[in-house]
Structures are given as structure tokens and as C-alpha cells.
Amino acid sequence: MAPSAGRSDDARLRGAATKRARSRAAIQAAAAEVFAARGWLATRVEDIARAAGVSTPTAYNHFPGGKQQLMGEVYRPLVDPLLSAADAAIRSRVDPFEAVRAHVSALAQLARRHQRLTEALVIAVGEQTAKVGRPTVPDPSDIRIIVPLTAPLTQLLEYGQLARAFRDYPPAADTSSYHTNAILLRVFSRPDETPQDTARIALSQLIPALDR
The missing domain is CATH 1.10.357 (Tetracycline Repressor; domain 2)
Structure with a gap:
């Protein structure tokens, strides 16, 4: 594999890791806001995902325990x-x-x-x-x-x-x-x-x- 291809793969992996970390942080921050505003019973994972700007499956991918x-x-x-x-x-x-x-x-x-x-x-x-x-x-x-x-x-x-x-x-x-x-x-x-x-x-x- 050419050195440039290796660097490109590394860059893609770093980019994917950064995107995943940002998504996780956004979901967690949204959860704090939604739970504080609505309480436990009125909050759904769907509400948190929407507030974070991600899909519900993405929220469950990061937090499988819902x-x-x-x-x-x-x-x-x-x-x-x-x-x-x-x-x-x-x-x-x-x-x-x-x-x-x-x-x-x-x-x-x-x-x-x-x-x-x-x-x-x-x-x-x-x-x-x-x-x-x-x-x-x-x-x-x-x-x-x-x-x-x-x-x-x-x-x-x-x-x-x-x-x-x-x-x-x-x-x-x-x-x-x-x-x-x-x-x-x-x-x-x-x-x-x-x-x-x-x-x-x-x-x-x-x-x-x-x-x-």
C-alpha cells in the first residue's frame, strides 16, 4: 500500500472517531437538558435524539441501554x-x-x-x-x-x-x-x-x- 493511501485511511479513521465522539457528546448534552426540562416519565429517547440532531437509532447505537x-x-x-x-x-x-x-x-x-x-x-x-x-x-x-x-x-x-x-x-x-x-x-x-x-x-x- 502506498504511503499516501495509509495516511488517507488514518485520516478517515480519525475523522470517524471525531464524528462519533461529537455525536455522543451532543446526545449526552441533549439528555441533560431534556431530562431537566421534562423529567423522567415524560422523556423518550426519541426526544433526546431530536434535541441532539441525530436519529433515534444513532442514539441507541451510542447508548444501547436507552x-x-x-x-x-x-x-x-x-x-x-x-x-x-x-x-x-x-x-x-x-x-x-x-x-x-x-x-x-x-x-x-x-x-x-x-x-x-x-x-x-x-x-x-x-x-x-x-x-x-x-x-x-x-x-x-x-x-x-x-x-x-x-x-x-x-x-x-x-x-x-x-x-x-x-x-x-x-x-x-x-x-x-x-x-x-x-x-x-x-x-x-x-x-x-x-x-x-x-x-x-x-x-x-x-x-x-x-x-x-
Whole structure:
């Protein structure tokens, strides 16, 4: 093959990869806007594809898990700072109680700042759980795998248990799941509540359960 032909093939491959990346980014950005505007129940993949300027099959080609996967990809970047903050607190040996308080406050702020997306996320997770039960295998299209909502608090609780600051029981994962879900559900039950009040209520129940 002539060198020019090889360069031409490389250029076509790069162009195709760039086009695919742009399409994926456009679909994800459109999903964030549509979910925030319409909520979970009123949103269809067709609506997201139209807003992104692509066909519905193209949207499914990028996100074969459909609405569930799209919701996960939209919300995951919002959770990443919570994961980073938990890692930083553990590395810096921050007091476990202070680290938990900071995380709960940050999660409440996140849930309230992105209230419509949080509402959509909670419904999506509930639907997925009702449909297939607990995730049993790694599934890259399962919203519960994509969005590790309980992971930061689980890490902080395990850190506190290892430091002998927190009770060993219940297991960190169970405590994290219970209290993280409680915070998110207050978006529904108390839609006008401030993030500060949400955090205060959550911590009033969580901290006594941790203290040895």
C-alpha cells in the first residue's frame, strides 16, 4: 500500500472517531437538558435524539441501554466530585465524623441544585430495581452501576470503622445505602426544603447511629 493511501485511511479513521465522539457528546448534552426540562416519565429517547440532531437509532447505537444509560451518563459527572472528596478526606486522615458531615452536606447541595435531574434519577433507579432486582453482574448500561451514589459514604464509613471511630454494625454499605436514599427521597417529600435543612435532618439520624 502506498504511503499516501495509509495516511488517507488514518485520516478517515480519525475523522470517524471525531464524528462519533461529537455525536455522543451532543446526545449526552441533549439528555441533560431534556431530562431537566421534562423529567423522567415524560422523556423518550426519541426526544433526546431530536434535541441532539441525530436519529433515534444513532442514539441507541451510542447508548444501547436507552433512557437508563443516558440518565446514568448525565448524572455520573455530578457524583465524581463527591468520590474525589471522599478519597481526599481519607488520604488526609480527616476526622471521620467531620468527613461524613461534609459529604452529607455536599450530597444535599447536589440533590437540591440539580433537583429535576435528581428526581429523574431516583425514579430511574426505582424502575431498574423493580425490573431486574439487585445488580448481579457488572452491566455498563445499568444506571446503578454507572452512578455510584452510595460509594463515597460507604468509603467514609469504612474509614471510620477502621479508625475505631464508628460502630462496626450495621455494615458500611447498608448504612450508606439507607441514608443516601433517604437524602435523595427528600427531594420528593420536601421539594422546598433547603440543602442545609436536608443535611441537618439526615445527620441527626446518621451521626447517632455511628457513634460508638
